[in-house]
Amino acid sequence: MQGKDYKDALNELRLGSSFCEEMEKKLSGEIAEADEYTDEVTHVDVVPERRHKGLAIAAAAVLLIGGGGGGLLYHNRESFLGTPSNEDSTYYDDKTFAFPFGSADLHGMVFNYSLGNFMSHGNFMSHIPSVVTTEDVAEELISLFSITDFEKLDTVDPFAEGSGEIIDFHNDYYYASFHDNGIVEVTFIQDDVYSEFYRVPDDTFVKMRNIIFGSEGLTTLDKFGIKADLSGAQLHIENYDGPLTSSEAISLASYINYVQWNPRDTDELKDSSDTMTLDLESEGRKYEIIIGDNGRASVDADGTVSYYSFAAVEYENMKSIVDKGVQCPCPIEYSEDELWMVTAHSMERVGGSVYGSLSRGAILSEDEKKELFAALEGVEWKKMNNSNQIGYFTYDGIIIQIGDSCLHLWPDGNCILEVSSHAEAKFYRIEKDDYEAVRAIVTKRCTEFKDDDELADYLIDLILYEDNSDKFFMMKPSGQEAMLQYYTFETGEKELKQLLKDIEWTVDTSGVSYSSTIYPVFKNMMTGQIYITTDGIMVINSYDLCFRSKGSEKLIAHLKELKKSAAEKEKAEMEEKTDKAENSEISEDDGK
Amino acid sequence: MNNDSTALYAFRKYGNTVLRAAFAISGSYAEAEDIVQDVFLSLHTKPRSFNDDEHLKAWLLRVTINKCKNLRRSFRFSRTCSLDELEHSKAICEISTEGRELREEIAALPKKYAEVIFLHYYEGYSIKEIADILEKNENTVGSLLRRGREKLRTELEREDGICREKIIKTL
Numbered sequence: 001m002q003g004k005d006y007k008d009a010l011n012e013l014r015l016g017s018s019f020c021e022e023m024e025k026k027l028s029g030e031i032a033e034a035d036e037y038t039d040e041v042t043h044v045d046v047v048p049e050r051r052h053k054g055l056a057i058a059a060a061a062v063l064l065i066g067g068g069g070g071g072l073l074y075h076n077r078e079s080f081l082g083t084p085s086n087e088d089s090t091y092y093d094d095k096t097f098a099f100p101f102g103s104a105d106l107h108g109m110v111f112n113y114s115l116g117n118f119m120s121h122g123n124f125m126s127h128i129p130s131v132v133t134t135e136d137v138a139e140e141l142i143s144l145f146s147i148t149d150f151e152k153l154d155t156v157d158p159f160a161e162g163s164g165e166i167i168d169f170h171n172d173y174y175y176a177s178f179h180d181n182g183i184v185e186v187t188f189i190q191d192d193v194y195s196e197f198y199r200v201p202d203d204t205f206v207k208m209r210n211i212i213f214g215s216e217g218l219t220t221l222d223k224f225g226i227k228a229d230l231s232g233a234q235l236h237i238e239n240y241d242g243p244l245t246s247s248e249a250i251s252l253a254s255y256i257n258y259v260q261w262n263p264r265d266t267d268e269l270k271d272s273s274d275t276m277t278l279d280l281e282s283e284g285r286k287y288e289i290i291i292g293d294n295g296r297a298s299v300d301a302d303g304t305v306s307y308y309s310f311a312a313v314e315y316e317n318m319k320s321i322v323d324k325g326v327q328c329p330c331p332i333e334y335s336e337d338e339l340w341m342v343t344a345h346s347m348e349r350v351g352g353s354v355y356g357s358l359s360r361g362a363i364l365s366e367d368e369k370k371e372l373f374a375a376l377e378g379v380e381w382k383k384m385n386n387s388n389q390i391g392y393f394t395y396d397g398i399i400i401q402i403g404d405s406c407l408h409l410w411p412d413g414n415c416i417l418e419v420s421s422h423a424e425a426k427f428y429r430i431e432k433d434d435y436e437a438v439r440a441i442v443t444k445r446c447t448e449f450k451d452d453d454e455l456a457d458y459l460i461d462l463i464l465y466e467d468n469s470d471k472f473f474m475m476k477p478s479g480q481e482a483m484l485q486y487y488t489f490e491t492g493e494k495e496l497k498q499l500l501k502d503i504e505w506t507v508d509t510s511g512v513s514y515s516s517t518i519y520p521v522f523k524n525m526m527t528g529q530i531y532i533t534t535d536g537i538m539v540i541n542s543y544d545l546c547f548r549s550k551g552s553e554k555l556i557a558h559l560k561e562l563k564k565s566a567a568e569k570e571k572a573e574m575e576e577k578t579d580k581a582e583n584s585e586i587s588e589d590d591g592k
Numbered sequence: 593m594n595n596d597s598t599a600l601y602a603f604r605k606y607g608n609t610v611l612r613a614a615f616a617i618s619g620s621y622a623e624a625e626d627i628v629q630d631v632f633l634s635l636h637t638k639p640r641s642f643n644d645d646e647h648l649k650a651w652l653l654r655v656t657i658n659k660c661k662n663l664r665r666s667f668r669f670s671r672t673c674s675l676d677e678l679e680h681s682k683a684i685c686e687i688s689t690e691g692r693e694l695r696e697e698i699a700a701l702p703k704k705y706a707e708v709i710f711l712h713y714y715e716g717y718s719i720k721e722i723a724d725i726l727e728k729n730e731n732t733v734g735s736l737l738r739r740g741r742e743k744l745r746t747e748l749e750r751e752d753g754i755c756r757e758k759i760i761k762t763l
Binding site: 005026027574 | 608611628633686692694746
């Protein structure tokens with residue numbers, strides 16, 4: 001491709017002068033206090049990757065790595081909340097509502113709608129525009145919340161039910177996500193990061209949704225001259241005939257409304273190899289919409305048929321929305337030769353209603369492997385056609401690692417099989433009951449497993465895997481945010497690995513000190529990173545696991561020395577390069 | 593680099609580059625506007641030093657890419673570059689409208705293609721350099737580039753715009 005037009009098209013965009021003036025003012029202002037920037041503190045890349053809660057949470061969530069943080073998390077709570085938490089403090093004024101978890105100005109608040117923990121749909125929903133609340137909407141919401149009982153939960157089982165619809169908003173202090181199952185998840189994002197959970201009456205979500213996003217609802221199809229509620233539509237696809245689910249109706253309605261449909265004179269659906277059909281009724285009229293994978297569609301309105309074209313690539317996306325999956329065998333194979341490692345993640349109480357993220361792991365014996373494999377074989381697996389999905393998040397997942405295959409399972413039934421030697425992940429869906437059965441086995445194994453050091457050594461071997469190279473990398477402090485800069489060590493990986501394995505590690509759940517210097521080492525980004533702190537903690541963020549050691553001084557001194565010498569070497573090389581460049585300029589000048 | 597703060601210097605020198613990268617990758621004017629603010633304010637509040645302008649620019653692009661990736665609404669269908677959105681933007685101006693249709697197609701590209709296409713066709717990075725920046729295998733970057741280009745071409749062929757023929761010829 002010649003890039004000229006591409007470049008020209010982008011070059012036609014530029015920043016407006018008023019925006020530039022405003023930015024220049026901001027950037028000319030006082031720099032934040034020095035202690036806000038701690039060069040050694042790690043950033044987003046140690047956040048467990050599967051829970052996406054927005055950048056602010058991600059950046060701060062390092063505090064939760066490896067454990068709940070216990071007192072540390074709870075300690076500062078009152079100090080930074082705009083309104084101290086008080087269950088009896090609920091009040092309202094014109095536009096500010098004091099939730100039990102903190103006040104929020106609801107006028108001008110941005111509300112987002114998503115199907116966040118429903119993997120196959122979440123991302124397709126993102127074109128439903130966010131709503132900035134008007135004064136009237138704010139008043140309606142305040143009226144609703146003022147009669148809503150926010151029950152603080154002592155136990156977390158937030159995602160057991162519900163179809164995954166979420167409405168969220170955030171302010172400087174917290175993200176609040178209202179789930180359609182009545183659970184409100186509040187994640188505080190200032191000095192410390194932790195979550196609280198509340199329950200509101202079942203009908204609150206729908207009322208809130210109708211106030212913010214309109215009473216016509218999100219399931220309204222408004223295309224082809226049809227205005228109808230898709231929630232009553234019947235779907236016919238290759239392996240399914242039946243009604244659309246609520247979340248499918250929302251996704252599909254917004255998607256069909258979004259796609260550009262161009263009227264055509266002729267029926268070209270016959271050239272399609274796959275179709276999806278929707279039958280629906282509205283105001284006494286019957287409609288049949290047939291959409292083909294060749295980018296053609298027909299719409300039959302009470303016998304009057306019209307034809308349309310659309311971008312054929314959209315078909316796959318629409319099909320993914322209603323993807324029911326195809327039954328398949330267990331995606332992993334039993335292997336006697338490979339070690340099996342499992343982890344179980346949970347949100348656990350660390351004080352009051354404050355929860356921390358916690359994982360435990362285990363290496364399985366042969367009998368335990370057989371028991372788990374039998375359970376996995378008994379699961380009804382469905383392979384999903386959602387290879388591009390991201391954006392899901394949920395808690396209480398489990399991981400089964402066999403060789404370089406990593407199977408993630410979550411309570412909502414979504415599963416991903418990642419093979420580190422392959423670029424693409426495979427997606428599966430299982431029933432919640434099946435998940436619970438597998439989780440029960442994994443949790444039991446993790447609870448009973450006592451050899452933390454064996455688990456740590458397994459993870460060290462997994463990340464610094466055996467091959468012919470002795471090369472490894474260490475992320476530079478400034479590179480941790482940009483994921484760009486790291487020191488390369490051509491030799492020394494085996495020595496480092498030995499030092500790591502020489503240490504006796506025990507699983508740690510007390511959290512990582514914010515002020516620790518962190519040495520992130522890795523061999524291949526795909527297989528993960530090992531973070532060592534000067535407090536003697538090893539964080540394996542891909543698995544939410546954290547280990548503490550005694551006698552790690554030698555390792556830390558080694559890492560410190562490696563980092564120092566690498567930085568010095570780099571500096572010397574840079575100076576040499578600069579000198580050469582200057583000399584070369586001088587030579588050129590001399591030659592003139 | 594000069595007497596201004598790094599962030600101010602960076603904004604003056606690379607503000608438009610970051611804007612264009614953010615738009616090409618996020619596919620949304622509104623998101624691009626937010627990302628521009630985020631990137632430079634982040635540098636302002638957490639100053640750091642750079643070896644040279646290229647180093648600074650590479651860092652800005654890397655952070656821009658990360659911020660695009662981290663957007664909560666991170667799929668192509670949040671990637672709307674509606675004119676309405678542009679007209680309401682205080683931050684972004686359109687110098688001319690010639691490339692408007694192509695920009696719509698750029699916005700519609702899935703993010704994984706959008707970032708390699710931008711780095712290659714706008715910034716002129718080689719496949720190897722892109723692989724380093726994105727920490728992807730070179731073969732993967734090559735495939736993404738090829739598929740992204742094909743996707744862009746396919747989309748343009750479907751359009752009935754005025755510029756269609758002219759643009760397709762360049763693909």
